[in-house]
Amino acid sequence: MARIALDAMGGDFAPRATVAGALLALSELDPAHSIQLVGQTAVINGELDALARDSEFASVTAQRNRLDVIEAAETIAMTDKPAAAVRGKPNSSMLVGLRLQADGESDAFVSAGNTGAQMAASMLVLRLHAGLKRPAIATVFPTARKPVVVLDSGANVDCSPDELAQFARLGVMYAEDILGRDNPAVGLLSIGEEAEKGNAVVKEAHQLLQSAGINFVGNVEGRDLPAGACDRGPIDVVVCDGFVGNVVLKFYEAIAPFIIRLLKDSGLDERTMMKALKQLDYSEHGGAPLLGVNGVSIISHGKSSPRAIKNAIKVAVQAIETRMDEHIGRRLQEGVSAAAEGKPVS
Numbered sequence: 003m004a005r006i007a008l009d010a011m012g013g014d015f016a017p018r019a020t021v022a023g024a025l026l027a028l029s030e031l032d033p034a035h036s037i038q039l040v041g042q043t044a045v046i047n048g049e050l051d052a053l054a055r056d057s058e059f060a061s062v063t064a065q066r067n068r069l070d071v072i073e074a075a076e077t078i079a080m081t082d083k084p085a086a087a088v089r090g091k092p093n094s095s096m097l098v099g100l101r102l103q104a105d106g107e108s109d110a111f112v113s114a115g116n117t118g119a120q121m122a123a124s125m126l127v128l129r130l131h132a133g134l135k136r137p138a139i140a141t142v143f144p145t146a147r148k149p150v151v152v153l154d155s156g157a158n159v160d161c162s163p164d165e166l167a168q169f170a171r172l173g174v175m176y177a178e179d180i181l182g183r184d185n186p187a188v189g190l191l192s193i194g195e196e197a198e199k200g201n202a203v204v205k206e207a208h209q210l211l212q213s214a215g216i217n218f219v220g221n222v223e224g225r226d227l228p229a230g231a232c233d234r235g236p237i238d239v240v241v242c243d244g245f246v247g248n249v250v251l252k253f254y255e256a257i258a259p260f261i262i263r264l265l266k267d268s269g270l271d272e273r274t275m276m277k278a279l280k281q282l283d284y285s286e287h288g289g290a291p292l293l294g295v296n297g298v299s300i301i302s303h304g305k306s307s308p309r310a311i312k313n314a315i316k317v318a319v320q321a322i323e324t325r326m327d328e329h330i331g332r333r334l335q336e337g338v339s340a341a342a343e344g345k346p347v348s
Contacts, residue, residue, distance in 0.1 A: 003034040004322045006315050007099040007108040010041035010049075011077040012115025014305050017041060020114065021049040023311020028065035030312070035319060038108055040072045040099040047071065059308075074098035080304060084118030088126060096120060100127040103297050110298035110318035112289060114306040120299065121157050121292060128297035133334045136161070137294030138169045139244070139301055140176050141251055145230025151176050152191075152227070152240045155247035155290065163206035166190070166241050167214055172293040173239035174216050175333055179324040180317075186238035189222030191246060195233065197221065203243070211241075224250065288313025291321060298327055 006027075010020045024037045039046050050066060053059040074095040078087045091097065096115055102108035104127050113120050121137065130137060138154035153169050153176075154161065161169075170188050177186035190208055192200035197208050199221060211218040219234045226232040227240060227250065242250070288310045289300040298321045302314040321327065 003036075004110065004319045005036050005038060005108045006318050007038040007040055007072070007102045007111045008311070008315065009095045009099050009111070009113035009115050010039040010046050011074070011095040012113040012120075013302065013311075014080070014114075015307065016114065017045055017049050018052075019306060019308050020311050021046060022053055022059055022308035023306070024069060024315065025053065025059060025062040025065050026308055026312040027315040028068050029062045031316070031319060033068070036068045036070065037315065038070045038072050038099070038102060040074050040102070041077070041095040042075065043071050043073045072098060072102065078116050078119045080116050082116055082119060084116060084122045087116065087119045088122045096123050097127065100124060100297075100299070104128060109322050110300065112300040112302060112311070112314050112318050114289075114302035114304055114311065114314070117156060117301055117304075120301055124292050124295045124297070124299040128295040128299065130294055131296050131331050131334050134168055134294045135165055136168075137292045138172055139247075139290050140173060140293050141247070141290040142181075143227060143240075143251075143254060145228055147230030147236055148238075149181065150227065150230055150237055150240055151181065152242070152247055152250065153293065154242065154244040155251045156244045157292065158244040160245070161203065161243040163203050163210055166203070166207040166243065167210040168294075170211055170214065170216060170218070170239065170241045171333070172330065173241060175330050176291070176293060176326065177238045179326040179329055180320060181238065183238045185217050187217050187219045187236055188239040188241060189219050189226065189232060189237045191227075191240050191242035191250075192221040192223065195221045195223060207241070227254075288315070289317045291317065291326075293330065296327070296331065298322060 008024055010017045054063040076091040076094040078091055078094045078096050099111045100123055103111055136158050139157045140151050140153040141155040142149045143152050151173050153173050174186050177183040192204050222232045289302040292299040300314050300318045
């Protein structure tokens with residue numbers, strides 16, 4: 003049984019998109035799972051009543067009995083400065099939702115709200131796993147082969163070589179638990195495949211990853227991402243700092259509408275286009291986990307639709323069912339113990 007706390011007030015289209023997404027998720031999930039809608043009770047109940055009258059969502063409002071509404075009087079806006087918002091709004095839907103998990107009353111948290119605030123609040127409330135310096139956002143990118151996980155995709159603008167090496171370990175565990183990959187291949191995003199290519203941080207990270215005890219295939223380039231492979235073979239995990247990762251992510255998000263526009267101009271059937279380009283839609287995956295915090299915190303796109311929220315909730319359930327967070331904690335602790343004994347870190 004998974005209990006998912008959803009920030010009902012977070013996102014450009016909240017609370018309609020979040021509440022509707024919760025109902026859609028429950029209609030597809032096992033009946034044992036439940037969702038806690040965290041936010042202003044009167045507003046949430048008003049949305050539930052409105053959806054019951056909406057022909058598009060009326061059929062899923064039967065799931066309402068699997069919802070709990072948790073009062074949170076304050077809301078963190080997209081424009082709020084993360085640190086100030088976390089300190090100044092302790093009764094926000096984001097803080098209240100994360101505290102449910104910290105108190106053992108929930109198993110995961112999902113929000114389409116202020117990403118910086120969610121990262122800061124997750125670190126404050128859930129805290130980092132021992133041995134980690136920073137968390138990383140792990141985003142699944144579609145490729146011509148199999149999806150690859152890219153991290154960091156926006157949590158940390160500047161990173162040290164050691165932090166990039168830690169992100170690689172987190173990515174390996176995500177690829178194993180969520181993508182089902184055996185011995186995932188890890189690539190370091192750079193401007194050339196040669197070890198001497200890249201800035202000083204990337205060059206040093208390359209050396210660290212060579213001795214990290216993971217399946218490191220070396221540097222990969224931007225062109226390797228859509229292919230899902232480099233000259234040395236398939237890749238499952240791509241590591242970079244959050245500045246580069248977020249630029250690549252936003253570029254990826256723009257590709258589908260760009261291609262659709264080109265194909266429309268060529269006269270291709272729209273249904274055929276949408277089917278072919280569906281995998282490039284960010285709402286297909288819904289949300290990206292903030293890896294490294296001691297719990298499950300799923301970050302969704304600010305413009306998330308009900309469908310995107312639904313899929314983000316399903317990502318949270320998968321993380322719970324695979325015990326991904328426990329796996330990360332155990333592997334990190336093994337690494338800390340091995341390092342203390344002078345053994346190679348696997």
